[in-house]
Amino acid sequence: MSELLNIEKTKSSPKILLDDNTKELFIEGQSFPENAYAFYQPLLDTLNNYFKTNNELSIKLRLVYINTSSYKIILDIMDLLEDSHNNGAIINIQWYYDPDNDVAMETGEEIKEDLSLNFELIEEEQ
């Protein structure tokens, strides 16, 4: 196995790539799908399974814009990651944002506030 999940980017939903060879999760793009719960459910399910056999994950998030319902689910994903971390998994999260994008920066800061996970904010010209 390598790519456990590979969802292509659309105009209103991000690219999602989860690879158990590199032990990386990559989410990039804009997120305002019509039904965010339905869109992110495969990722939640796959991550749940992933941590049954893996104890390490590096996460790169490059989210230009997320709507409120996507935000809520991303917090659910963070909860799942935090549980895995508490069970011994090594988890690193990197949140990339364009310095001109005030919303992406604030979103990253607010997610970080409530987490005990290793969560790094990284400024990046886009």
Added chain:
Amino acid sequence: MSNKSVYDLNHFLDKGDIFLSYSGQITQNIIVEFSEKLQKKLDLESPNIPFTKKIFAIFVELLQNMLHYSAKEMILENSTKKIPEGIVTITKDDNYIYIISGNLIYNEQKDDLKRRIELVNNLSADELKKLYKETLKNPPDPNRKGAGIGIIDISRKSQHQLKYEFRKIDKNTYFFSVRAQILYKKKGVIK
């Protein structure tokens, strides 16, 4: 509508203070299409208009609210699929960008909407942030298609009170409009 009215409407839309306007069916495809148009327009004006991402976010949130909650729904021929309708306009004056949406709602939606807007209008930035985080922790409401936090998010991004109005249309419905405004700081003053 008469020819004169179309002329007047065109003149009104052309005056320059209307940045974007749409009235009609609200579908996810239309939201995607218009958000793309808006992004392109904002990119052209940027950096004359800072906070472009906030304007974009409020626009999408208002449209998705209408997608989920508008009472006026077109029923297509030979189909049971209902399509919500609404209007959205972005205007500007010397000081502010205004993002306004309007749609029909059922009587029973009015009190809850009013309560939610009044609540956010009376909170400080810190209180709004607290409410936002608390509401996010609520389990998903099966009666709601969104996360139920759109109004709080709009209020936080606007940093101003939301203006709203309910107009009685008939015995079952009101026309509900809500307006968010963002202080428009000109280039060279504050980025």
